[in-house]
Amino acid sequence: MVTTPLLPSDYLDLVSPLRAGADLCGRIEAVHPETGDAATVVIRPGRGWRGHTAGQYVRIGVDVDGVRLWRAYSLTSPADRQDGRVTITVKAIPGGKVSNHLVRRAKPGTLIQLDQPTGDFVLPRAKPAKVLYLTAGSGITPVMGMLRDTEFDDVVMVHCAPQPKDVIFRDELHDLVADKKLRLTEVHTDTDGMLDIARLGELVPDWAERETWACGPAGLLDAAEEHWTEHGVQERLHTERFRAGIVVAGDGGEVTFSVTGRTVDADGATPLLDIGEEAGVLMPSGCRMGICFGCVTPLKAGAVRDLRTGEITEAEPGVLIQTCVSAAAGPCDIER
Ligand SMILES: Cc1cc2nc3c(=O)[nH]c(=O)nc-3n(C[C@H](O)[C@H](O)[C@H](O)COP(=O)(O)OP(=O)(O)OC[C@H]3O[C@@H](n4cnc5c(N)ncnc54)[C@H](O)[C@@H]3O)c2cc1C
Ligand code: FES
Structure with missing residues (x-):
């Protein structure tokens, strides 16, 4: 009665929004620029956070100009990060409400709403002998979560971006290459043109033997699904799409x-x-x-x-x- 019309929990939310039992929230602790239009957002999730598997995504609710908007973002931190924080990496798209807000305006200390992580774009329990990561643009994010989480003996990555400066996580990828933990081919589409999947064999001769995780624009993923199916190895291809394929109007x-x-x-x-x-x-x-x-x-x-x-x-x-x-x-x- 004392707190009516609010509930006691509404007052607790003011002083301890990340406590157990509250609606799942997170606090933005830092925003690190990655490229000219992408940034990594470091989030401390509240007590109810159940943890994620590398490759999964989280839905976040962000207030933009007074309106709560929900979007999905892949988790880029490894599942066992010791400090309990998680990261997402967001690429601002032209006219995009949430992505521009997160990349250019989000401030440390801001509270956001979180859902539990979900998604089946994940690695199998049994480690495959050979892995291929095929990514483009912001599609690198779930794969970065995997690279940071799990080491394989034989990993090849083909990543497409307009120019070297647009490659998100470029320094970290090159460190992995220097440590011989990754073989990387960057396709710079401004100078090399779009990746022609039919010619993937020139970059990765044994692509069909590799368990493959692919994430990027619809054109790349549609072409990959067709190519893997044509060669009868579609069960080795795992894809993650950031947008629905709208085909019928x-x-x-x-x-x-x-x-x-x-x-x-x-x-x-x-x-x-x-x-x-x-x-x-x-x-x-x-x-x-x-x-x-x-x-x-x-x-x-x-x-x-x-x-x-x-x-x-x-x-x-x-x-x-x-x-x-x-x-x-x-x-x-x-x-x-
Ligand atoms: C499972 C999943 C994981 C995702 N992971 C990431 C991630 O790790 N990093 C990341 O940056 N994004 C990721 N996304 C995309 C993200 O959820 C948003 O769609 C994106 O940030 C755009 O939101 P916005 O509010 O800025 O754009 P909106 O304001 O919703 O849209 C603005 C305009 O851009 C178009 N548009 C919407 N989404 C896209 C898109 N993805 N690409 C191109 N045009 C688009 C819209 O049709 C509209 O015309 C993921 C999406 C899904 C479904
Ligand atoms: S918003 Fe996810 S199904 Fe429509």
Whole structure:
């Protein structure tokens, strides 16, 4: 009664936000620039943090201009870091709300919300004899988590970035090469052109024998999946995507967010999550690519299209949709 309308835990959150039993939070302790547009954020997670496996990602909730936004970031620290801190490494993308905030404006001391780490882009228990890491741009992050965590006898890495200065963790990678713990080929796409996967054999002759972890833009991963499948070794390729593959679009429609009382026109290619956020509707979200289900919302009326498959979902009582991979397919009402 004394603390009404707040709960006692709200006051505890003010003095001890990282305590056991509080909503899982983390405190940003440092932000270290890596390249001109990427930085590593050092986070001290609260007591409930269960730890991660190298290669996994964490969803974080960050306040940007007063709005809590959720995004996923791969953990770049090894799983057994002694000081209990973890790191993520973020590349600012043009117009990106959270990535620019974290790289350019986040301050030590800031509290962020955390989910438990998750993801199946991880190393197997039994160590493979030969490993290939195939990465591009910020796709190096989960692999750096693996490189820092687990040593293999025979590891080759092919990494693509526009120029040497854009290669995140370049000094550390070259130290590993000097210590003979890694063989590295950098493809500088501004001068060398894009990596042609069909010619991977020229860089890594025994690529098909290697257990491979690949992370980068959709074009690289699509080409890799095709190449590994063509050679009948698709079970050796493990991929991590940072964005959903949006393949099917159709006609849009008028979207009503009935709880907020907003109605906007939407095309048939833009996810309803983006449409709602643009319209100032409070939209829950997480990975923004269809894997975490952090965005599920009841569809009250009308129909939506799954942008990955083209499948149409029509409103029925109890029907939930993932707004990050669904677009309007005619007029619809989203319960937000
Ligand atoms: C499993 C997983 C792990 C991830 N790990 C990392 C990581 O370690 N480091 C990292 O920097 N990012 C990572 N991401 C991407 C990250 O979650 C965000 O998508 C990214 O930081 C952009 O968010 P934003 O708020 O800045 O952009 P938004 O404001 O959401 O988007 C701005 C514009 O950029 C486009 N866009 C959104 N995401 C991307 C993208 N990834 N690439 C290109 N264009 C995009 C949008 O369509 C929009 O036009 C990961 C994503 C997933 C799903
Ligand atoms: S935000 Fe993760 S599934 Fe939609």
